[in-house]
Amino acid sequence: MSSVLYQKVVKSFGALNVLRSLDLAVPDHKFLALLGPSGCGKTTALRILAGLDMPSAGKVFIGERDVTRLQPRDRDIAMVFQSYALYPQMTVAENIGYPLWIRGTPDAGRKAKIGEVAAILEIGHLLDRRPRQLSGGQRQRVALARAIVRDPAAFLMDEPLSNLDARLRLTMRGEIKRLCQRLSATTIYVTHDQVEALTMADFVAVMHGGELQQMAPPIEIYDRPANRFVATFVGNPPMNILPAALSEKGVIVAGKVVPLDAARLAACRAASVAEIGLRPEDCSAAAADTPDALQGEIYVVEPMGNETLVNVRLEGGNVSVRAGREFRGVVGESIGVAFDPANACFFN
């Protein structure tokens, strides 16, 4: 397996700048999720690495090799597509073995390897079937088997779960994660689904408008988002954002002064902070007259079974609060929203 490097990669289609100057390094053996909204350039970045598109400027490396000008077949990568891209006229065994056949692997070696990867993906009993005789989940396994059969330097996956139903997607999410850990494979996985990115990856690269916003381990992306875009794109319900003004002792939010320690206050001043970000789970529902809590009115109550999502109208905007399953407040009631400022994010 090998590391992957994008060096100042630019891609334009006519006047449309899809990648603006992408610098991204994926360490050896690591699983990177490329996450971002539709149209932000994720697939384009993956296709450039695969050799299916040429960059307008910049270079891509796999390991030590500059592969920018190489044909896809010479890059030693395997790609798994959203559509699976299986050959309909071939059996499962022939589909899996195809990359080895192209490479000229003798029959016996090919058969052994097909059996080995089919066992890993638990599709040994399907080898004689054709793709049309398989379920969506089984097709996905065949596509994965075909990718791993030739031990490539890197795996590229483009939304491989998006054609599966919600339950199967959950199962395959775990399966792909286990598979990549078992193979210790350098993997780049494109998704617009933040749950997939956070649960599967060693690193998440968040993109927006053709630019990398932040690359970090999932927990860091969640806890210390680099900017407002990352803060609001990752998390469900998203981070609450409220206007914030700095005062002598702290920050004024929803008409209340929230005290900050001197170091935090100085950092906020230096950064010209204008907004505060609070995760719904870092806010708690408090009695209406609780001294340090923000004061508001219950706007919507959504019981989720294991918890209750409460939307509260405050001066300056609404916020979501994750309350316990025992929450019994009703719409229109006054309520306090308490939080620990140590958990808050600040944006300018």
Ligand code: ATP
């Ligand atoms: P999605 O999640 O919807 O697949 P994405 O982040 O993968 O989105 P890309 O497929 O990389 O986005 O596309 C980025 C932008 O580039 C889009 O505006 C798209 O329309 C445009 N684009 C992609 N390929 C081409 C092409 N061959 N010619 C012209 N424009 C293109």
